[in-house]
Amino acid sequence: MEDKVNNKAKTETWVEPHRYLESNERPEVQEWLRGQAEKTEAYFQRIPVRDQLRKELTELFAHDDYGTPYGRCGRYFFFKRDAHQDMNVLYVQEGLSGTPRVLIDQNTLSGDKTTTLSSWSPSRDGKFMVYGLSKAGNDREELRVMHVATGNDLADLPIPAEGYPSFNTWNADGSGFWYTKHDPRAPLSEPKLHQRVYYHLLGSDPFGDEIVFGDDLKKEDIPSVGLSEDGHFLKATVWCQVNGLHCTKLFIKDMRKVGGNFILVLKKQPGSEFSTMTHRGQLYIRTNYNAPRWRIEVLDINEALQGRIHPTVLIPESDALVEEYDVVGNHLFVSFLHNVHTVIKQYDLNGTVVRELQLPGLGTAGGFSSEAEGNELFYSFSSFVVPPSIYRLDLTTGSSALFKKMDAGFDVRKIKTTQVWYRSKDGTTIPMFLIYKKGLAQNGNNPTLLYGYGGFDISLTPNFTSSIVPFIERDGIYAIANIRGGGEYGKEWHEAGMKTNKQNSFDDFAAAARWLIQAGYTRKERLAILGGSNGGLLTMTTITQNHDLVKAAIAQVPVTDMLRYHLFDGGVHWIPDYGNPDEPEMRKYLFGYSPYHNVRDGEKYPAVLIITSDNDDRVHPMHSYKMAARLQEANTSSNPILLRVELKAGHGGASAISKYVEQASDMWSFVFDQLGMIK
Structure with a gap:
């Protein structure tokens, strides 16, 4: 059955035969999906290395895993997964040397291990904890409250998942908390939009919770509140759009004044954004307004509430990108991104450098965890050859020591x-990481997998990735291109891959593939490309614009229909990056590269594996379904076009290690098969 819909605009007419695939629930869609599953499974069953890859990946993940501790008044909360477990377990312990006690074991939440602990946050005194459960590993979670000492939930009814509730912050005394959810007065067809801030008093009926902020916000605005450590100031941040541009605005309410109102403190600057934190009556602001690589400012909150808004620059913009910051006692910690690796510096509260923290090498560090007036700071480090490691900085002695280090599962000394x-089409110089086995011969025939993202101000930095090991050990080269659209070099780098500059991202990625061939690392027949989400848009556009550039392409949870992306789930929030398809000129540009709309009948396409999840409510699976269907009907090569759907999962795919291994072994089986790696 086909729905043929004329998708008319001033710039084009498109007859679409696959609109029916936008509805998961339709019987004909379920029948089509069953057919796709049978076809895909038949392909994988004939690949002899599949079982071996599954075995190797299982062994690589068979090690203890730890999360960064989160301290609250002497209690420490943290994730840990034992080598034999499928999912993380949340523990609590009294003091650093206390005995860990299980709070929530994700392995027991559901028989099929698809229900996940999607969020958690202890109260400031560590007595209570709000936590979220997602029954399909997606963005939809219900909120519950636990009494930490007993491990039992409070009698409060859960805040239901239908409104996409999201915890914001606890009250200072732990008697309640603020959260956001969909306004029930707004259309039920837009559950991710129309977000408002509510307050829940412990022991009360959540259905009686009232809106405390955001009643007049636009449907696409995203509010969130945070409370100062002393409980004096409640700040409300709103991420918004103006004429398709990102912006942020900040309101503050003096909680010491009965009946006080939220006062606008920081106005929106279209095209610029900021984040804030409060400390000892000061507002610390990370902003890219007139600072493409960001700077940190400080503002006295009491002065600001009187209308005297004159922030002082604390950490000026530099060549390095300001990524993350934290204020602990008399110390300010800032992580910078310099040439796509992290540098952490410690400052006093006047902005004077105290020292640079010594890291194990060039990698990715951050994930700060602290208490506002505490005497310690936890942070993490990882690189391509260093597995995730957690460090504890003692602020009393100034010494930093390794707290926990995960096992690599293989000999990292063999990896280089x-x-x-390299230069892109317009001459811009683009950085790229190459990961391969030491001593590998650069013979122009190495199987190579090129990964990219290039969007939403997200940086691809050095991180430990166990799943690439079987590929590397068999003389593969794993390449990561830091293309424009990402955040590696700040606002300008991001904007160079947005909206009508989006083609730069695609050109950068194609240039990376060509460079790998020209530099003598590989050849077309042994080159595959990989990307997820916006990176899936990247790989699918790459093959529709360059059908003979690579042997195979993998798209995980991709965006492929650029004319209708904004109509599903939270897609309207992507307009600042992609542009608005309802605007004629922007629609014309989007139509020009939209992968789904640019598949050509009779073309010989490379092998394609599209991976999605049936409950993905961030990037609707219709993008994957429609792209697979269009490629299958248009392709005239003998290369397979496959669709793999993870059931009861969200945007991140399988949550349990065993299911992730199944998915990863299929993906690598596809790569091994297509790049001629099976002997």
């Missing part, structure tokens, strides 16, 4: 990483 630079 190199950062190279």
Whole structure:
């Protein structure tokens, strides 16, 4: 059955035969999906290395895993997964040397291990904890409250998942908390939009919770509140759009005044954003307004509430990108991104450098965890050859020591990483990481997998990835291109891959593939590309614009229909990056590269594996379904076009390690098969 819909605009007419695939529930869609599953499974069953890859990946993940501790008044909360477990377990312990006690074991939440602990946050005194459960590993979670000492939930009814509730912050005394959810007065067809801030008093009926902020916000605005450590100031941040541009605005309410109102403190600046934190009556602001690589400012809150808004620059913009910051006691910690690796510096509260923290090498560090007036700071480090490690900085002695280190599962000394630079189509120099086995011969025939993202101000930095090991050990090269659209070099780098500059991202990625061939690392027949979400848009556009550039392409939870992306789930929030398809000129540009709309009948396409999840409510699976259907009907090569759907999962795919291994072994089986790696 087909729905043929004329998708008319001033710039084009498109007859679409696959609109029916936008509805998961339709019987004909379920029948079509069953057919796709049978076809895909038949392909994988004939690949002899599949079982071996599954075995190797299982062994690589068979090690203890730890999360960064989160301290609250002497209690420490943290994730841990034992080698034999499928999912993380949330523990609590009294003091650093206390005995860990299980709070929530995700392995027991559901028989099929698809229900996940999607969020958790202890109260400031560590007595209570709000936590979220997602029954399909997606963005939809119900909120519950636990009494930490007993491990039992309070009698409060859960805040139901239908309104996409999201915890914001606890009250200072732990008697209640603020959260956001969909306004029930707004259309039920837009559950991710129309977000408002509510307050829940412990022991009360959540259905009686009232809106405390955001009643007049636009449907696409995203509010969130945070409370100062002393409980004096409640700040409300709103992420918004103006004429398709990102912006942020901040309101503050003096909680010491009965009946006080939220006062606008920081106005929106279209095209610029900021984040804030409060400390000892000061507002610390990370902003890219007139600072493409960000700076940190400080503002006295009491002065600001009187209308005297004159922030002082604390950490000026520099060549390095300001990524993350934290204020602990008399100390300010800032992580910078310099040439796509992290540098952490410690400052006093006047902005004077105290020292640079010594990291194990060039990698990715951050994930600060602290208490506002505490005497310690936890942070993490990882690189391509260093597995995730957690460090504890003692602020009393100034010493930093390794707290926990995960096992690599293989000999990292055999791996080499190199950062190279190449030129894109317009001459822009782009960095790229190469990861491969030491001593590998650069013979122009190495199987190579090129990964990219290039969007939403997200940086691809060095991180430990166990799943690439079987590929590397068999003489594969794993390449990561830091293309425009990402956040590696700040606002300008991001904007160079947005909206009508989006083609730069695609050109950068195609240039990376060509460079790998020209530099003698590989050849077309042994080159595959990989990307997820916006990176899936990248790989699918790459093959529709360059059908003979690579042997195979993998798209995980991709965006492919650029004319209708904004009509599903929270897609309207992507307009600042992609542009608005309802605007004629922007629609014309989007139509020009939209992968789904640019598949050509009779073309010989490379092998394609599209991976999605049936409950993905961030990137609707219709993008994957329609792209697979269009490629299958248009392709005239003998290369397979496959669709793999993870059931009862969200945007991140399988949550349990065993299910992730199944998915990863299928993906790598596809790569091994297509790149001629099976002997």
